[in-house]
Amino acid sequence: MGEEEITLLHTPPLITEPERCSGCGRCIAACPEKLYGFEYYQHRKTSRNKTPAKCTLCGRCVTACPLDIIL
Numbered sequence: 540m541g542e543e544e545i546t547l548l549h550t551p552p553l554i555t556e557p558e559r560c561s562g563c564g565r566c567i568a569a570c571p572e573k574l575y576g577f578e579y580y581q582h583r584k585t586s587r588n589k590t591p592a593k594c595t596l597c598g599r600c601v602t603a604c605p606l607d608i609i610l
């Protein structure tokens with residue numbers, strides 16, 4: 540109890556279903572490299588990993604998304 544669950548990754552995660560993104564911003568807050576930012580997808584505010592090449596594969600964004608759409 541109490542320890543944050545971290546998923547170890549092999550490839551930089553991306554938002555798989557941007558049409559479902561609620562724009563909550565948790566992935567933006569979670570990423571220590573500040574790779575996520577808001578943009579508009581089909582006129583809805585959504586998030587996107589703008590520089591996946593700089594990803595350190597820490598997995599925090601995957602864990603942070605309440606909709607499980609970052610994979």
Ligand code: SF4
Pocket residue numbers: 548551552569570571572573574588593594595596597598599600601
């Ligand atoms: S895995 Fe870590 S460094 Fe990579 S995008 Fe997610 S939070 Fe940022």
Ligand code: SF4
Pocket residue numbers: 554559560561562563564565566567585586603604605606607608609
């Ligand atoms: S955490 Fe998930 S729902 Fe929230 S802004 Fe990021 S991708 Fe969208």
